[in-house]
Amino acid sequence: xxxxxxFDWGVLWxxxxxxxxxxxxxxxxxxxxxxxxVAFFLGVLVGTLRVTPWRWLRFISTAYTEIFRNIPFxxxxxxxxxxxxxxxxxxxxxxxxxxxxxxxxxxxxxLGLYTASRVAEHMRAGFASIxxxxxxxxLSTGMTQYQMYRYVIIPYALRIIxxxxxxxxxxxxxxxxxxxxxxxxxxxFMSYRIDAETxxxxxxTTGAMVIYLILGLTVVRAMGIxxxxxxxxxxxxRE
Amino acid sequence: MIEIKNVNKWFGEFQVLTDINxxxxxxxxxxxxxxxxSGKSTLLxxxxxxxxxxxxxxxxxxxxxxxxxxxxxxxxxxxxxxFQRFELYPHMTALQNITLAPMKVRKLSKDKAxxxxxxLLQRVGIPDxxxxxxxxxxxxxxxxxxxxxxxxxxPKYMMFDEPTSALDPEMIKEVLDVMIDLAKEGMTMLCVTxxxxxxxxxxxxxxxxxxxxxxxxxxxxxxFKNPKSERAKEFLKQIL
Numbered sequence: 001x002x003x004x005x006x007f008d009w010g011v012l013w014x015x016x017x018x019x020x021x022x023x024x025x026x027x028x029x030x031x032x033x034x035x036x037x038v039a040f041f042l043g044v045l046v047g048t049l050r051v052t053p054w055r056w057l058r059f060i061s062t063a064y065t066e067i068f069r070n071i072p073f074x075x076x077x078x079x080x081x082x083x084x085x086x087x088x089x090x091x092x093x094x095x096x097x098x099x100x101x102x103x104x105x106x107x108x109x110x111l112g113l114y115t116a117s118r119v120a121e122h123m124r125a126g127f128a129s130i131x132x133x134x135x136x137x138x139l140s141t142g143m144t145q146y147q148m149y150r151y152v153i154i155p156y157a158l159r160i161i162x163x164x165x166x167x168x169x170x171x172x173x174x175x176x177x178x179x180x181x182x183x184x185x186x187x188x189f190m191s192y193r194i195d196a197e198t199x200x201x202x203x204x205t206t207g208a209m210v211i212y213l214i215l216g217l218t219v220v221r222a223m224g225i226x227x228x229x230x231x232x233x234x235x236x237x238r239e
Numbered sequence: 240m241i242e243i244k245n246v247n248k249w250f251g252e253f254q255v256l257t258d259i260n261x262x263x264x265x266x267x268x269x270x271x272x273x274x275x276x277s278g279k280s281t282l283l284x285x286x287x288x289x290x291x292x293x294x295x296x297x298x299x300x301x302x303x304x305x306x307x308x309x310x311x312x313x314x315x316x317x318x319x320x321x322f323q324r325f326e327l328y329p330h331m332t333a334l335q336n337i338t339l340a341p342m343k344v345r346k347l348s349k350d351k352a353x354x355x356x357x358x359l360l361q362r363v364g365i366p367d368x369x370x371x372x373x374x375x376x377x378x379x380x381x382x383x384x385x386x387x388x389x390x391x392x393x394p395k396y397m398m399f400d401e402p403t404s405a406l407d408p409e410m411i412k413e414v415l416d417v418m419i420d421l422a423k424e425g426m427t428m429l430c431v432t433x434x435x436x437x438x439x440x441x442x443x444x445x446x447x448x449x450x451x452x453x454x455x456x457x458x459x460x461x462x463f464k465n466p467k468s469e470r471a472k473e474f475l476k477q478i479l
Contacts (some may be wrong), residue, residue, distance in 0.1 A: 007304045137326035139383075141340035142316030151343060152328050156294055159330055232330045234374020 011200045021082045024190030025211055026034045031107050034174040038112025043119020048089050048149055049128050068117035074178055077110045092172040107179035122164045126157030159232050170216050186212060240264055246295035254283050257451045268428040270438045273448035274474060279431040283398045287318040313351055316344060319389030323401040325381040333384045334369040337391045350450040359387035363417050379410030401431040433478050435463060447471045
């Protein structure tokens, strides 16, 4: 068997290339985690506001959801990176542009804002799956709307939507690879960089794939533990 | 005292309640019966402000529900409600279900709330189920926890919306027994139910509703034994 291509898997271990991949992985993890925290809390908030009785809050949160989930993530990322600083006016915009590691922060922000719209929609699905009488039962004990959502409905809905939230958490790591387009040296960026230096892109990309896979499976496992911990008896996780 | 004066309610074009008049004195037990869709549940939900009404007035201890200044949350603290499908919080234990509102609304300490909840569980006969989740309780047990959850707020009034119609026959009694005790202790109760035995034992008045109107009212003897209207006779033939 002859390949015109000269395989050299050693490139994945040889320094500095191996370290590059690990550095890329570390950045990917940092972006994914921080963006997830933004996405989770903002998504829960926006999703909850969409079903509250106050019309203008519903309007704002619905507008947010529809804007962020209907524009391609890549376009959003470019927008925040190239146009975002200009929102704050020319002089402040210039200062923002000089922030070291701006692209890293923008990647987190863009990914968090985008994923929040998706989390918000899952929340809405969770709320919709809770019966009207259940809401009324909470109110009948004298609790306010805020207390009802805070202590009963949100914890209940979150438990219902753990499976789709797992998918969103996974997706956030995968989507973080798009950050390479604004020069963030995350995992995918690093695999390209190895290719550029060594012409062994096939090995570098394969290495990146395997690392993404392991990262993803770890997240799935961790979320599985959370799901088991918070499962509603008699609902999710039937034996 | 709950005073319902000429209440009318529409869902869009559809009129669900028409000219409802009723007064419930403290300590009374009133049973509401009638075919499904007759507006019984809706009437209950109007009384604790879960549903708005468009015409007429409902006064709870002299406070009007349709007055925009009325704090409905505050008002609901005094009116417990028990639902057909129990509506316990499935992610909380029986004890947590009962202690939540006293802790959050009444600001009771955790210890006090727990102590009170255990007393209530004792009272409804299932103190051993304090740490069970709703899914691990029978329907009758769940409904008793739901009653305890309402009682934990020490309401002046209790409303029951077909509390036994989702239960197996042998569980109905355990729930009715709790309700009968409650009525005999002097709780003011408004019960949507077709349980004759319950009505016979404790009902001061029985209201029969159809198509959103009160068609007939009377005592147990008067209504169940000698219904006046044709509609009530027909209905009683079906359920007896």
